[in-house]
Amino acid sequence: MRFQRLPQACLLLLTCFMAWAVGSSDSTASTGERAADFFGRHDSGSGHTNNWAVLVCASRYWFNYRHMANALGMYRTVKRLGIPDSNIILMLADDVACNARNKFAGSVYAEAGRHLDLYGENIEVDYRGYEVTVENFIRLLTGRVDPSMPRSKRLLTDDRSNIFVYMTGHGGNEFLKFQDQEEISAFDIADAFEQMWQKKRYNEILFMIDTCQANTMYSQSYSPNILATGSSQIDENSYSYENDNDIGVSVIDSYTHYVLKFMEGINKTSQTSMQDLFDSYDPVKIYSHPGIRSDLFRRPLDKTLITDFFGGVAQAEVFPLQDIVGSSNHHDNGPSAPTTRKPDTPSVPVVLSTTVISLPRLTGETHDWDNWWKEVRKWTSIFVVGCLVSWISFVR
Amino acid sequence: MSILVNEGLWLLDNNIDPYVGGAFRHSPLLLSLFSTIVPPLPIIWALSDAVGAWALLRIWRARQGLSSLKGTGSDVENLIVSVYVPSAYFEYAPNAPHSYLLNPYLLLPSLALSTSTFENTLTLLALMFASEGKVSPALLAIAFAVHLTPSSILLLLPILMVLLSSPVSHLASPRPFHGNLKRIPFLFGEFTLYWLVLVGAACIIAGGSWNWVRASWGASLMLPDLTPNPGLWWYFFTEMFDHFRPFFLMVFSVHLVIYILPICIKFQHDPLYAAFLLVGVLGTFKAYLTLADPGLFLSMISLFPEVHGYLRHPIITTLLHLHAALLLPLQHVLWVSEGRGNANFYYAASLVMGMAGGAGLVDACWAGMRIAVGDAKVGAEEKVEGKGKVMWEVVQQ
Numbered sequence: 001m002r003f004q005r006l007p008q009a010c011l012l013l014l015t016c017f018m019a020w021a022v023g024s025s026d027s028t029a030s031t032g033e034r035a036a037d038f039f040g041r042h043d044s045g046s047g048h049t050n051n052w053a054v055l056v057c058a059s060r061y062w063f064n065y066r067h068m069a070n071a072l073g074m075y076r077t078v079k080r081l082g083i084p085d086s087n088i089i090l091m092l093a094d095d096v097a098c099n100a101r102n103k104f105a106g107s108v109y110a111e112a113g114r115h116l117d118l119y120g121e122n123i124e125v126d127y128r129g130y131e132v133t134v135e136n137f138i139r140l141l142t143g144r145v146d147p148s149m150p151r152s153k154r155l156l157t158d159d160r161s162n163i164f165v166y167m168t169g170h171g172g173n174e175f176l177k178f179q180d181q182e183e184i185s186a187f188d189i190a191d192a193f194e195q196m197w198q199k200k201r202y203n204e205i206l207f208m209i210d211t212c213q214a215n216t217m218y219s220q221s222y223s224p225n226i227l228a229t230g231s232s233q234i235d236e237n238s239y240s241y242e243n244d245n246d247i248g249v250s251v252i253d254s255y256t257h258y259v260l261k262f263m264e265g266i267n268k269t270s271q272t273s274m275q276d277l278f279d280s281y282d283p284v285k286i287y288s289h290p291g292i293r294s295d296l297f298r299r300p301l302d303k304t305l306i307t308d309f310f311g312g313v314a315q316a317e318v319f320p321l322q323d324i325v326g327s328s329n330h331h332d333n334g335p336s337a338p339t340t341r342k343p344d345t346p347s348v349p350v351v352l353s354t355t356v357i358s359l360p361r362l363t364g365e366t367h368d369w370d371n372w373w374k375e376v377r378k379w380t381s382i383f384v385v386g387c388l389v390s391w392i393s394f395v396r
Numbered sequence: 397m398s399i400l401v402n403e404g405l406w407l408l409d410n411n412i413d414p415y416v417g418g419a420f421r422h423s424p425l426l427l428s429l430f431s432t433i434v435p436p437l438p439i440i441w442a443l444s445d446a447v448g449a450w451a452l453l454r455i456w457r458a459r460q461g462l463s464s465l466k467g468t469g470s471d472v473e474n475l476i477v478s479v480y481v482p483s484a485y486f487e488y489a490p491n492a493p494h495s496y497l498l499n500p501y502l503l504l505p506s507l508a509l510s511t512s513t514f515e516n517t518l519t520l521l522a523l524m525f526a527s528e529g530k531v532s533p534a535l536l537a538i539a540f541a542v543h544l545t546p547s548s549i550l551l552l553l554p555i556l557m558v559l560l561s562s563p564v565s566h567l568a569s570p571r572p573f574h575g576n577l578k579r580i581p582f583l584f585g586e587f588t589l590y591w592l593v594l595v596g597a598a599c600i601i602a603g604g605s606w607n608w609v610r611a612s613w614g615a616s617l618m619l620p621d622l623t624p625n626p627g628l629w630w631y632f633f634t635e636m637f638d639h640f641r642p643f644f645l646m647v648f649s650v651h652l653v654i655y656i657l658p659i660c661i662k663f664q665h666d667p668l669y670a671a672f673l674l675v676g677v678l679g680t681f682k683a684y685l686t687l688a689d690p691g692l693f694l695s696m697i698s699l700f701p702e703v704h705g706y707l708r709h710p711i712i713t714t715l716l717h718l719h720a721a722l723l724l725p726l727q728h729v730l731w732v733s734e735g736r737g738n739a740n741f742y743y744a745a746s747l748v749m750g751m752a753g754g755a756g757l758v759d760a761c762w763a764g765m766r767i768a769v770g771d772a773k774v775g776a777e778e779k780v781e782g783k784g785k786v787m788w789e790v791v792q793q
Binding site: 013377378379380384385388389392393 | 408424425427428429431432433532533536589590592593594596597598600601603
């Protein structure tokens with residue numbers, strides 16, 4: 001009867017199950033470790049994955065035209081270098097473009113010849129008019145906003161965000177005047193930054209301020225990873241750059257003008273460093289002494305790219321997974337780079353729109369052992385099926 | 397299902413589990429076959445079609461009661477002879493191989509390198525072995541087919557019944573099933589054994605994970621992928637609220653299964669015809685329908701020339717199929733490539749395809765039962781009293 005072959009059949013089944021059990025002992029590295037490898041810091045780069053900009057013009061009224069133009073000039077620059085509107089918070093009194101005194105209604109210019117309209121048709125002002133207050137600014141930075149605040153007016157940063165904070169207006173020794181009504185002090189800003197650090201709301205901050213006695217505004221900061229620069233020292237005024245005779249007021253401040261002029265030579269793939277920007281400061285031309293504070297900043301300034309703060313560019317390094325040996329060395333908080341392979345040149349920042357060069361392999365180590373085991377598995381399954389077919393065709 | 401084998405092979409080569417992303421829905425055995433013994437070349441599909449045609453021929457011969465020992469020539473010789481000698485045609489070479497190889501519904505998936513060709517070949521091999529009375533090869537073939545497409549389980553009961561009785565045509569003379577029903581559990585046990593071995597082999601290549609079960613068989617039950625196909629399921633489930641999804645998935649799956657018992661009971665005198673009807677059910681109502689499934693049904697009609705005369709509306713079925721065959725690619729191009737149409741156009745064409753399949757199925761059911769009733773023979777009695785009386789007499793043929 002048929003059951004004579006039943007023991008053989010059971011034996012065959014048993015071997016199949018044993019082979020399956022052996023095959024299932026093939027372990028793979030945990031996905032969390034592999035993801036940490038991929039995203040972890042592999043060189044002395046900044047480690048940021050997204051860029052934000054907070055541009056504040058703290059003045060209103062027609063005669064502060066130049067402060068509006070400062071902020072709008074910075075807005076245009078960061079947008080041009082890749083930060084999207086969703087990542088820019090622009091705070092303006094916004095009473096200049098449609099001011100009754102504006103001969104060129106709906107336009108804001110930053111140079112005397114009026115060649116470039118900074119107001120244009122598609123700027124996105126997040127806080128306008130009387131919303132530009134100290135309270136709103138600090139709430140924005142710390143994230144303690146009312147639940148009704150729309151997402152476009154929130155600073156939705158995380159611990160991998162680089163933030164460029166630019167402030168301009170009338171200021172003095174450790175204070176900045178907000179819209180002729182109130183002041184924000186350097187201590188407030190320092191505490192706000194510290195709250196952001198505690199809440200992991202930034203990776204690095206570039207704080208740039210263009211007011212009178214601007215360098216005092218960042219003197220009180222104490223949180224790590226803050227790079228600060230200001231337009232003038234204590235007891236020094238910051239001056240405007242030029243007037244436009246048809247508009248009738250000063251159109252741009254001198255410090256901001258020279259910074260924007262420097263930025264015009266930068267594009268998204270530029271490798272220019274912050275040190276180059278700071279080296280371009282010329283106190284004679286600016287009529288004041290710009291300052292730099294980098295003691296809280298852990299990276300060398302000549303390795304810090306302009307686009308780390310001004311542009312929406314992330315550095316992507318794609319390399320084959322074989323070069324990562326041991327997935328356990330890469331959980332780090334410091335800048336050490338324990339990879340077995342270091343790029344010889346600074347990694348070229350890849351603009352986010354280009355395609356990935358090589359497809360990363362996100363599974364475990366591609367050792368020869370694994371390949372061999374896979375081959376064994378394949379041939380075993382074929383062998384099993386072949387055995388079954390031949391047994392049936394010849395024996396039964 | 398369409399050719400995603402290359403994707404699966406590439407993922408396997410790069411040590412990425414092919415079943416995680418939902419790109420690959422075939423059995424792991426296909427992966428192992430194509431990565432070890434032979435790469436997915438078109439010649440494999442041609443060979444598979446040739447084997448299917450040969451199997452169809454053998455089923456025909458078994459059904460006609462012609463043993464393969466009869467005659468001096470081999471099948472191929474007889475095939476060639478039949479071309480030149482018309483009288484030999486219906487003995488050695490019926491329409492079967494031609495209808496299989498030249499059927500556009502089967503040719504196109506084969507050209508497209510679709511795995512449904514293999515499913516058809518395995519189904520036909522199972523029927524062939526069953527018709528010739530070879531138990532284990534038949535059960536192995538149907539186990540393979542079920543492993544590739546779980547819906548082929550519909551054909552298990554008819555195949556068991558063919559194994560227990562005979563494939564010879566008894567459509568015209570129905571009688572109760574005369575096979576030994578007590579053997580069915582043993583045969584089913586043997587089928588389960590072969591199926592388990594195949595599952596074990598699949599697990600070996602999959603490295604011990606069970607992802608592939610959910611990806612390949614679960615796809616027929618859960619319908620995760622709503623890519624448009626000539627079938628009837630996908631549109632229904634695109635517009636389905638999630639709340640009702642499990643219920644309707646159950647309904648559609650049960651809809652396939654409920655045909656098994658009634659058809660097998662009704663056609664217990666001719667289980668091969670029952671298998672043919674269930675192939676028709678699959679060819680219309682399967683989850684991920686391809687063109688090859690109704691194609692198999694249409695090709696298998698050539699096995700049953702005795703019912704051809706009793707089909708009520710073959711011309712309508714033909715025209716519906718022609719209609720669907722022309723509309724389906726047209727609406728697909730209009731919708732997907734050109735963007736001038738939308739999903740409803742293609743759905744309408746697939747409805748026509750469903751109607752064509754349904755019409756063919758219903759007609760085949762009718763003909764299979766009508767042939768048992770027999771023909772009426774008109775006879776005229778001799779003149780009595782000056783009037784001719786017309787007499788109707790039912791004659792069993």
